[in-house]
Amino acid sequence: MQWVFFPLHPDTPAEGRSLESMFGWRGHDLQAMHQRMADLMRAEGLPYGERTHTYNSRLAQELGKWADSLPGFDAIHDALFAAYFVDGSDISDVEELVRLAAAIGLPADEARGVLTERRFRNEVDRDWQKSRQYGVTGVPTFVAGGRSVGGAQPYQVLEQLITAAGVPSPR
Secondary structure (H helix, E strand, O other): OOOOOOOOHHHHHHHHEEHHHHHHHHHOOHHHHHHHHHHHHHHHOOOOOOOEOOOOOHHHHHHHHHOOOOOOOOOHHHHHHHHHHHHOOOOOOOHHHHHHHOOOOOHHHHHHHHHHHHHHHHHHHHHHHHHHHHOOOOOEEEOOEEEEOOOOOOHHHHHHHHHOOOOOOOO
C-alpha cells in the first residue's frame, strides 16, 4: 500500500474553520453528520470523536511523507488520524505535529526541521498532482487496478476492489 496525499480544503486558514461555518449554512444537520460517521467508524471498530473544527492538513501530510520515507514509521498515519478525528487536535500546528512524531519514536528535532524547512513540500505537491490525475475528489479514496472507491467503505467493498485488480483475497 502507498499513501498518496490529497488537498482536502487546502484553503483552510491557519486558525482552522468551524464545521458550522463550513456546512451549517448549507442546511446540513451537523449532529446527524457526526452520528452517521460515528456509526460507520464504530461498525469498523475505529474510534471517533466529535470534532468542531477542521484544520489545514498540509503540514501533517508533509510529516506523513517524511515518516513514510523511514522504515517502520507508518504508525504516523494512525497517530494523525487519532489526533484529528478522535481528539480534535490542530494538525496544522508544528508543535502538535512534533509531539505526535515523538510519541511514535521519530526524532522531535528532525520532525521540527522537516516541518519548518518544508523538506517534503515537493513530494506532497507530486501527490496532489497524482490525486488530480486519479480523479480523487474526497478522502479516503482507494485506487487499485485503475478503479477507485471513495468514502468510508465496508471491508467487503475494499476486498472487491482489490480482487477486481487481480490481488488474491486475503480470506
